[in-house]
Structures are given as structure tokens and as C-alpha cells.
Amino acid sequence: MVPAEIQEISPRFQNFVAEESNEERKVSLDLLDEVMEEARIKAEALKRKVEYRYNSKLRPRQFQVANLVMRKAHPY
Numbered sequence: 001m002v003p004a005e006i007q008e009i010s011p012r013f014q015n016f017v018a019e020e021s022n023e024e025r026k027v028s029l030d031l032l033d034e035v036m037e038e039a040r041i042k043a044e045a046l047k048r049k050v051e052y053r054y055n056s057k058l059r060p061r062q063f064q065v066a067n068l069v070m071r072k073a074h075p076y
Contacts (some may be wrong), residue, residue, distance in 0.1 A: 063069060
């Protein structure tokens, strides 16, 4: 069985220009820092949203030294 690209040149291979590819790679590398910064900002925003939802459902409780509290008994 012979792969299709050996029998006939694919348009991707036919239209490939090394200089343009190198320039596009350089541009992508230049923009990499900005993409990483944007991802960090989105991750931080998501973290704060999750924290806000968790804290909104949490009921604060204060205990004194003499208070009796129920401890969960673990099976082990």
C-alpha cells in the first residue's frame, strides 16, 4: 500500500515556503509571553470565582475552649 502523498504531492507540501514558515514561527514565539500572561489571568479569575462560591456557602462558626463539639468518627 502506498501513501497518497507519495503518489501525488499534497497542496500543503506544494504551497510550503520555508521563509514564511520561519517568520510565522518567530511571530508565534514573540506572542507566546502574551498568551501565557492571558492564560494566567484567566486562571486567577477562575480561582477567585471558585473561592467566592465556596465562601458564600460557608457559615462561619466560633468555638470557645469549653464548648462540646461533635467529631466525625472515621471507620479506620
